[in-house]
Amino acid sequence: MSQLSLAVELAGLGLRNPTMNAAGVLGMSSYQLKRLYESGAGAVVTKSLGRQPRNGHPNPTIVFVEGGVINSMGLPNPSAEYFRDEIKRLKAENIPVVASFFAASIEDFTYLASILTDAGADALEINCSCPNVGREKCMLEADRESLEKVTKAVREASSLPVFVKLTPNVANIVEGAKIAEENGADGITAVNTLKALAVDIDLRKPILSNIIGGLSGPALKPVALRCVWELFENIEIPIIGCGGVSYWRDAVEFLLCGASAIQIGTALMDHGVELFKEVNEGIRRYLEENGFRGVKDIVGLAHET
Amino acid sequence: MSQLSLAVELAGLGLRNPTMNAAGVLGMSSYQLKRLYESGAGAVVTKSLGRQPRNGHPNPTIVFVEGGVINSMGLPNPSAEYFRDEIKRLKAENIPVVASFFAASIEDFTYLASILTDAGADALEINCSCPNVGREKCMLEADRESLEKVTKAVREASSLPVFVKLTPNVANIVEGAKIAEENGADGITAVNTLKALAVDIDLRKPILSNIIGGLSGPALKPVALRCVWELFENIEIPIIGCGGVSYWRDAVEFLLCGASAIQIGTALMDHGVELFKEVNEGIRRYLEENGFRGVKDIVGLAHET
Amino acid sequence: MRREVHRVVKVEEVKQEAKDVFTLYFKDNFCSSASPGQFIMVWIPGVDEIPMSLSTINQKGVSSITVRSVGEATRILCETKVGEKIGVRGPFGNGFTLKGSKPVLVGGGTGVPALYPLASKMLISGIKPSFILGARNAEQLLFKDRLQEILDDLIISTDDGSLGFKGYASECLGRLILEKKCDSIYTCGPEQMIVSIFKEAERRNIFVQASLERYVKCAVGLCGSCGIGPFRVCKDGPVFDSISLRAVMNELGFKKMDPSGRLIPVEK
Amino acid sequence: MRREVHRVVKVEEVKQEAKDVFTLYFKDNFCSSASPGQFIMVWIPGVDEIPMSLSTINQKGVSSITVRSVGEATRILCETKVGEKIGVRGPFGNGFTLKGSKPVLVGGGTGVPALYPLASKMLISGIKPSFILGARNAEQLLFKDRLQEILDDLIISTDDGSLGFKGYASECLGRLILEKKCDSIYTCGPEQMIVSIFKEAERRNIFVQASLERYVKCAVGLCGSCGIGPFRVCKDGPVFDSISLRAVMNELGFKKMDPSGRLIPVEK
Numbered sequence A, B: 001m002s003q004l005s006l007a008v009e010l011a012g013l014g015l016r017n018p019t020m021n022a023a024g025v026l027g028m029s030s031y032q033l034k035r036l037y038e039s040g041a042g043a044v045v046t047k048s049l050g051r052q053p054r055n056g057h058p059n060p061t062i063v064f065v066e067g068g069v070i071n072s073m074g075l076p077n078p079s080a081e082y083f084r085d086e087i088k089r090l091k092a093e094n095i096p097v098v099a100s101f102f103a104a105s106i107e108d109f110t111y112l113a114s115i116l117t118d119a120g121a122d123a124l125e126i127n128c129s130c131p132n133v134g135r136e137k138c139m140l141e142a143d144r145e146s147l148e149k150v151t152k153a154v155r156e157a158s159s160l161p162v163f164v165k166l167t168p169n170v171a172n173i174v175e176g177a178k179i180a181e182e183n184g185a186d187g188i189t190a191v192n193t194l195k196a197l198a199v200d201i202d203l204r205k206p207i208l209s210n211i212i213g214g215l216s217g218p219a220l221k222p223v224a225l226r227c228v229w230e231l232f233e234n235i236e237i238p239i240i241g242c243g244g245v246s247y248w249r250d251a252v253e254f255l256l257c258g259a260s261a262i263q264i265g266t267a268l269m270d271h272g273v274e275l276f277k278e279v280n281e282g283i284r285r286y287l288e289e290n291g292f293r294g295v296k297d298i299v300g301l302a303h304e305t
Numbered sequence C, D: 001m002r003r004e005v006h007r008v009v010k011v012e013e014v015k016q017e018a019k020d021v022f023t024l025y026f027k028d029n030f031c032s033s034a035s036p037g038q039f040i041m042v043w044i045p046g047v048d049e050i051p052m053s054l055s056t057i058n059q060k061g062v063s064s065i066t067v068r069s070v071g072e073a074t075r076i077l078c079e080t081k082v083g084e085k086i087g088v089r090g091p092f093g094n095g096f097t098l099k100g101s102k103p104v105l106v107g108g109g110t111g112v113p114a115l116y117p118l119a120s121k122m123l124i125s126g127i128k129p130s131f132i133l134g135a136r137n138a139e140q141l142l143f144k145d146r147l148q149e150i151l152d153d154l155i156i157s158t159d160d161g162s163l164g165f166k167g168y169a170s171e172c173l174g175r176l177i178l179e180k181k182c183d184s185i186y187t188c189g190p191e192q193m194i195v196s197i198f199k200e201a202e203r204r205n206i207f208v209q210a211s212l213e214r215y216v217k218c219a220v221g222l223c224g225s226c227g228i229g230p231f232r233v234c235k236d237g238p239v240f241d242s243i244s245l246r247a248v249m250n251e252l253g254f255k256k257m258d259p260s261g262r263l264i265p266v267e268k
């Protein structure tokens, strides 16, 4: 039986479907990422990798709130160098890999971009939007100048498609996206988490060891959709939607608002890795029932009046 | 039976308890506000009033999402001038009134501040953070310069305590708060809604007529708590916490993070105006059970290590 | 899912009731378990979202609204074809409470369809209501056949006397109360009609539940735009009983909030 | 509320089990309906949040954890006084599945308490398990009295022979299997012990469920820090059966993720 194809082309990358895991979610090893791919993801995204191994913040690093979770993992990662072999292992099985990374200096961004490119990643995702580490640790996009420099440096250091992942914690997300676009980014991932906090009234203490963390999950979705909407109206490069996708309907919402692909993080907690298959089946059914011929047909469709 | 008093002093204002309605929620008339006060609110906050009557955006102006609602009322209001009599009616019954207002020019801010002061309001709340009207309609705090000018102008035009209500849609909420503080604000209300969007996959259209609206309710709470936390660490003037308070526990969370009073909006939908009483009773029980003597004792307590 | 969340439903059937009045049938789980007197918000994308009482509830899962074309949104709704989609959320508001053993229902204009589910529910509960069906003239009478089918005691009243009693529904009501010893009144229709009926009822000391209209935006009791006195039509109403009606007599029939929140005169 | 949300509970009772091992009792609804083998995250404010198996489940609503002091967080937990408060969330993970009619449970060190609720549950289900209780020496044996009270067949095994069988629990297991024709093995304890037991079981073709430990951060299967092969100890485990164990033999007993995600050697 011939089924409608979910294949998408994303900044030159051919993917069997438009779903990926969100950076930092089950991306600690090639084994974990391979499992996500086998469960149906169109591509897999590594944990954000840095120059040095990092243990991240002490526990508690996650707390549950209504509508989502707040995490302050603090970018634990085994280092990009260590992860090279993991990427090679994934590439040996032809799994499309997006390498997420962060750094504290332009030199490190350049260095990491080149070793991840050499390792065989299919695309790079610059994480300059993690709310969980101080400014010294990772350049913030809110700072226009750093964003410009970082994008340019990575662009020059690698021939791969470069995605820039943005934070929603800004007054105007379009500004940062435009800077990235002008400096050679091939796509924008929108969004990272919202800066948030949870406090316990019995112990009268913030729950996270780092006090402040990032809110993800359903609570983030309406904000993420708004960001994707605004970006689609203002930039030309493709958008990867991220934030609270928990059901196939959410994925379709992101596509209609202008995302060319979507990432799933927090929802894997409740729905398991099987979620990729469910989301893809849901998108397929939606396209078929509404007479569309492919994912591309509905990208940004809600903008037409 | 003698009960622990919930009375608070807020920027010179003596209130019987630390709860208020959030601006724009059931503040369209003195009747509505009186009902809130009778239901237990410590003070009442008017709908944000402007120079001219405004109908606001066409419907749909509200949409329900997981963890909250997105509204784009568009600041409908009968005008400050019209509302003078409403304020007088409330003052005739000795109800503490916070007059919320917005304007498109410094002249209008000055004018509105003075007529609302004359009408007898107990405090002013500058709404320069509504996500639902364009820049031309209302000065955005993200713009440091306007915030400075507006605060200064209102400060000069009125002898009342002036609260500045901030938006969470900024990279750094402390920046705006400091500007307000330096220019004479007596308190900060934190926060207004998060810019958000909802789209319908069957009709493939954004649901709000204005496309983008503001997210309130439980989904906003962790972000609001984070803002209050950051403000408490960085400013001296009192903070009025707002965003997702739905149970007494939430109110206590805001107090522990540094709010001296709290406002309730969206939760009145599910819990009714009876919520004020429940929240106050909950706070009282909490204070008693934990051996505190008043609300003041726990303001900011989670910051102590 | 909560009933406040939007759903998109397909219009399954359209029935013309009068020159400018149409009933749209659709299927929706929340609506089919609504209480008589509750309303929904109907979204016409790109146009408006407006409140509409449910005129059918729970008959084989089918619900309906009955719309009079009075402006842009209602005109477009009235032109809806079978198979087209509309957005709905709700049901909202309190609905009617069954009280009394000899109730009389008084409907005028598009207030009539909102009373139809109430009449059905009364019958199921073993109560046989009287029903005064009012309109300007015979052509504008709504739901006449449907009501006749289920009711023993349907009284028609037209302002011009083109059918049934000649005069206002409230006058007709006065007689009926005496005749039938009615012990409770349910009414929905033009505001001035409601005022007359309420006054009539007050004089005779009979308990009233009346469904009112104000400008509805949020429909969930937050924005305050539907205010009448201390009440919100969308949440405390749309059905108000005698006690509440007494509390708003300084506004009822005189003043209403316009979309900006200012009180403006009610149409006479 | 979801079980993932933090609760703060009062420590109701503290029992010293060995020089450096204490059991803390508390009340919590989610914990008292946990499955044997599940764990919770215990928050010690200002210090850490660490995984702990439940060592009592559902006895009059009381739950417990049994903690060996090995570092800062466990030391502070072991010093907790009655009436003090700790934070908990969970229970998390899969827990054990009842299989076989002649099971044997093999516990070593602080792995023993995690098997206690399993033994209780088996008894309730009419299954009489054998239990090998292992430790370095007699002083380190945990839950000996409690287990003796409920079990007919408790075999004690110490490395130094200071009580019961002299040698490793896995050797003891070899004999028991032959003797009793055991048809399933449940084990919790030091990783090298688990490896030996699993090998023993594989040789004899007996199905195993083993509870493993890795560095747990989120406890809900998101962060990947507790990875072992393609699995997450917090979500796919902590209990793994023979099929899964076979799939991770290149890591089990050899390598584990450190908090940065790098594979480092497992203690021998």
Ligand SMILES: Cc1cc2nc3c(=O)[nH]c(=O)nc-3n(C[C@H](O)[C@H](O)[C@H](O)COP(=O)(O)OP(=O)(O)OC[C@H]3O[C@@H](n4cnc5c(N)ncnc54)[C@H](O)[C@@H]3O)c2cc1C
Pocket: B059, C039, C048, C049, C050, C051, C052, C053, C054, C065, C066, C067, C068, C069, C070, C071, C072, C073, C074, C075, C110, C113, C114, C212, C213, C214, C215, C216, C217, C233, C238
């Ligand atoms: C609880 C309730 C139940 C109702 N039930 C029915 C019904 O069953 N059948 C029916 O035909 N009509 C009903 N109405 C009235 C109906 O909502 C209006 O006729 C409709 O909104 C007009 O919209 P329009 O765009 O066609 O007209 P417009 O030209 O926009 O306005 C015409 C009139 O309708 C009023 N109106 C417009 N928008 C709203 C709104 N959002 N809320 C309230 N009034 C509005 C205006 O104030 C004006 O008086 C009900 C109203 C309420 C409040």
Ligand SMILES: Cc1cc2nc3c(=O)[nH]c(=O)nc-3n(C[C@H](O)[C@H](O)[C@H](O)COP(=O)(O)OP(=O)(O)OC[C@H]3O[C@@H](n4cnc5c(N)ncnc54)[C@H](O)[C@@H]3O)c2cc1C
Pocket: A059, D039, D048, D049, D050, D051, D052, D053, D054, D065, D066, D067, D068, D069, D070, D071, D072, D073, D074, D075, D110, D113, D114, D212, D213, D214, D215, D216, D217, D233, D238
């Ligand atoms: C599912 C599971 C159940 C457990 N059940 C029990 C139990 O019932 N009783 C008991 O005494 N111990 C149990 N442990 C082990 C216990 O979690 C560690 O001993 C404890 O975390 C040590 O913390 P510390 O700060 O005292 O020591 P540290 O000095 O911080 O570390 C000592 C050792 O504990 C490990 N450790 C530290 N933090 C963690 C963590 N977050 N997750 C996993 N390991 C960690 C370190 O890697 C190191 O090997 C369990 C572990 C897991 C994974």
Ligand SMILES: Cc1cc2nc3c(=O)[nH]c(=O)nc-3n(C[C@H](O)[C@H](O)[C@H](O)COP(=O)(O)O)c2cc1C
Pocket: A022, A023, A024, A025, A047, A048, A069, A071, A073, A075, A100, A127, A130, A165, A191, A192, A193, A215, A216, A217, A218, A220, A242, A243, A244, A245, A263, A264, A265, A266, A267, D218, D222, D223
């Ligand atoms: C446990 C956890 C770890 C994360 N780690 C990273 C990371 O390393 N790099 C990054 O760019 N984003 C990270 N994120 C953010 C996610 O990639 C994603 O942007 C966010 O969670 C919103 O998507 P969701 O709502 O689907 O989870 C992390 C999120 C979670 C929950």
Ligand SMILES: Cc1cc2nc3c(=O)[nH]c(=O)nc-3n(C[C@H](O)[C@H](O)[C@H](O)COP(=O)(O)O)c2cc1C
Pocket: B022, B023, B024, B025, B047, B048, B069, B071, B073, B075, B100, B127, B130, B165, B191, B192, B193, B215, B216, B217, B218, B220, B242, B243, B244, B245, B263, B264, B265, B266, B267, C218, C222, C223
């Ligand atoms: C229907 C509605 C109308 C609002 N109108 C205003 C307004 O006029 N002025 C204002 O400053 N904030 C307005 N807000 C924002 C609230 O005052 C408040 O900041 C926000 O809703 C967060 O609080 P909550 O989560 O308790 O609702 C409005 C919110 C809602 C839901």
Ligand code: FES
Pocket: C215, C216, C217, C218, C219, C220, C221, C222, C223, C224, C225, C226, C227, C232, C233, C234, C235
């Ligand atoms: S329409 Fe908003 S309160 Fe009734």
Ligand code: FES
Pocket: D215, D216, D217, D218, D219, D220, D221, D222, D223, D224, D225, D226, D227, D232, D233, D234, D235
């Ligand atoms: S601790 Fe297991 S995935 Fe995070």
